[in-house]
Amino acid sequence: MAKDFEAMEDSNRSANPNIHEVSDPARRTWVQGGLGALVGTVLAPWLGACATGPGRGPLLGFKGIATSTADAVMVPEGYVAEVLAPWGEAVGVAGAMPAWREDAGNTAAEQALQMGMHHDGIHFYALDGSGSRGLLAMNHEYVDDGLLHADGLKTWSAEKVRKAQAAHGVSVIEVELKQGRWQMVRPSRYARRFTAFTPFAVQGPAAGHALMKTAADPDGRTVLGTLNNCASGMTPWGTYLSGEENWAFYFDGGDAPDADQKRWGLRKSGFYRWGEHDERFDARRHPNEFHRFGWVVEIDPMDPSSTPIKRTALGRAAHEGAWVAVTKDGRAVVYSGEDARFEYIYKFVSRDRIAPGGAKANRELLDHGTLYVARFDADGSGRWLPLVHGQGPLTGANGFADQGEVLIKSRQASDRLGATKMDRPEWLAIDPERREIYCTLTNNSARGAKDMPGVDAANPRANNVMGQIIRWVEDGDFDGVSMRWNHLVLAGDPANARPQAQGNIKGDIFACPDGLMLDARGVLWIQTDAHSSQMNKGELERIGNNQMLACDRSNGEIRRFLTGPVNCEITGAAMAPDGCSMFINVQHPGESPSDRSDPADPNKYSRWPFGGRPRSATVVIRRRDGGPIGS
Structure with a gap:
């Protein structure tokens, strides 16, 4: 996520109990100090499995690079980073490639025919056996109107809104490795x-729900658009999952939101x-349009005639993204985080x-199943709490008339269940x-x-x-309802004097982990x-520009790589099948520390990548000798 929208939400918190209310103070000391005693107790069996096998050398074969404040992409010695697909390049629709x-x-x-703005999550889909030709599917999270329009916000029009809407969403492009x-x-x-x-088609329990119907869509089964798409996942059946993140901030609510x-x-x-x-983005006039965003969307990049789908069974949230595991008996388990404080x-x-x-x-696979929310307990255990209508507090008496309403109001349902x-x-x-899962908790x-x-x-x-970065291992299979x-x-x-800025990193320091x-x-x-x-001047100088490790x-x-x-x-990461090419995205180069909606000079902070107007872009990284990345 790029913009710090969460500061706008602080007055909207619910009061369900947090686990600090039942946690032991000594336990919190253990957490602040690292793994501590837990390594030797409940987590020892699975932490031991992380060790490299007999005869294996170190995984990290590159020399770590220093922090940087340069207006450039820096990579280790022996590597090269090249700009592949910047904002504004035509995606390649035949007969429609505006410069x-x-x-x-x-x-x-x-x-609408060019790469969108502010690239984010990305995945590679091979088109041949060698992996030297494939598709890149990627998100475009949001826009900076001061860069998108020639005069920023000095004037405002329906055409500018349309252009901003066209710069959002997802791109699918074809790429090839040649010479x-x-x-x-x-x-x-x-x-x-x-x-x-x-x-976008709407499928799952909330499709056709009364809260999804609008005057333009009385059936509640077709939504125009996706927006604020952040991270992404690739399914085992070959599709692309994209999370709609800070969608709520696109709507006008007026003086009296419900x-x-x-x-x-x-x-x-x-x-x-x-x-x-x-x-439709005036929630006073069209209150149900507000319910039609915040879903995980599924796209088939291999079928250019396919209709994308909003998967309501996965719940409505400020979805960062969605990632898929597979149980031993072949069922899909989709994990997602909600990037908001x-x-x-x-x-x-x-x-x-x-x-x-x-x-x-598998067109209907993600329409049937059970959604859970996580509770992390103070003893290092955790539970997955089902968001199922009629179970526990999720009843009509508490504002959940049916399963569709539970999913549309996933936050309220999670509040009621006492999730963490x-x-x-x-x-x-x-x-x-x-069965290990890692999740970045970027800051708060x-x-x-x-x-x-x-x-x-x-x-x-x-x-x-x-x-x-938190991690857990599921008890049993990925469908287990408990974890450690x-x-x-x-x-x-680690040397910082401010407690909230101290870390326990072994190696190169960094702040605010995001992509994984x-x-x-x-x-x-x-x-x-x-x-x-978020940081003072000294901390900024020590951390330097955003990075990949x-x-x-x-x-x-x-170890710092980029x-x-x-x-x-720095966001989005995907490997070619041979592991010798890495695709990443550089988002919002030169973003103003405050607001870049209407700058006097759009190049004030950065001229990356080509010396002019700053442009988000996909970058491909390779070793000069053609070997595997990172080895």
């Missing part, structure tokens, strides 16, 4: 853009002013097994062999503030400006999204 205009003069219709360099293939029959006005709207942080006026020219971690267990035959054979309120759960990574400066939840075992630092958990690392500088990827060799890749508003889970060492340009976020 990028440096003056931001592209029209809304042209933007040692990756390039876009254009035209391509696979090339597609999904924007804020692309039709209780449901308040719980989701609806503001008087939307952050992007869409409601001024697209009335004091919100939740979920998992969905499908009723049915994954069928052979790819996307078409987390420090902004972002990306997850899954180790299928050990409101933890412990007045009238806000205090520290607890899983979220142990007040005014948490640095973040942490601890922290992989508390981010921050576990590669085929077992290396855990960590990406960061730290902001100047590699963690050897056998010994806990973390640093990005000024004021960017």
Whole structure:
């Protein structure tokens, strides 16, 4: 996530108990100090499984790089990083490939055929056996109107709203490795853009629900668009899952939002002013349109004629993304985090097994199953609490008329169940062999503030400006309802004098973990999204620009692999099948420390990547000798 929208939500917190109210003070000391006694007790059996096998050398074969404040992408000696697909490049639809205009003069219709703004989650889909040709599916999270339009917000119009909507969503592009360099293939029959006005089907228990119906869609089964798409996952049946994250801030709520709207942080006026020219984003006039975003969407990148789907069985949330594990009997388990302060971690267990035959054979797989929310207990155990209508407090008497309403009001249902309120759960990574799941908790400066939840075992630092990575192992299979958990690392500088900024990192320091990827060799890749508003000047100088690091889970060492340009976020990571090419995204280079909606100079902070208007972009990284990344 790029913009710190969570600060707008602090007045909307519910009062369900947090585990700090029942946790032992000594337990919190253990968490602050690292693994401590828990290594030798309940977690010893599974932590031992992390060790490298006999005869294996170290996983990290590159020399770590220094922090950087340069307006450039820096990689280790022996590696090269090249820009592949920046904002504004035509995606490759045949006969419709408008050229990028440096003056931001592209029209809304042209933007709908070009790479969107602020690239985020990304995945690679091979088109041949060698993996040298494939598709990249990627999210475009949000826009900076000062960059998107030639005069920023000095004027405002329906055309500008349309262009901003066209710069959101998802891109699918074709790429090919030729003579040692990756390039876009254009035209391509696979090339597609999904924007804020692309039709999406609605499936699952909330499809057709009364709360999903609008005047434009009386059936409640077709939604125009997806927006604020953040992280992503790739399913075993070959589709792409994308999370709709901070969707609530696109709506105008007026002076008197209802209780449901308040719980989701609806503001008087939307952050992007869409409601001024697209009335469906005026929640006063169309209150149910507000319920039609916040879902995990599923896209089939291999079928350019397919209709994307909003999967309501996975719950409505500020979804960072969605990641899939598979049970021993072949059912899908989808994990997701809600990137907002004091919100939740979920998992969905499908009723049915994954069928052979790819996307078409599994078109309804994610429509049937059980959604759970996580509770992390102070003794290192945890429970998955089912969000099922009629069970416990999830009844009509408490505002949940049916299962559709439970899913539409997933936050309220999780409040009622007493799930653990987390420090902004972002990306997850899954180790299928050990049943280990990792989740970044990027930061939460409101933890412990007045009238806000205090520290607890899983979220142990007040005014948490640095973040942490939590991990757990499921008891039994991935569909288990209990777990054991601890922290992989508390981010921050171990030498920092401020308690909330101290970490226990073994190796290179970093702040605000965000993106995660576990590669085929077992290396855990960590990406960061730290902001100047969270740290003092000295801390910023020590941390430097946002970065990507590699963690050897056998010994806990973390080594810096990449640093990005000024004021960017490093996000999204995908490997080509041979492990010799890594695709990442550089988001919002040069972002203003305050607000870049209408800057006097759009190049004030950065001119990456080409020396002019800053552009988010996909970057591909390779070793000069062609070997595996990180080895």
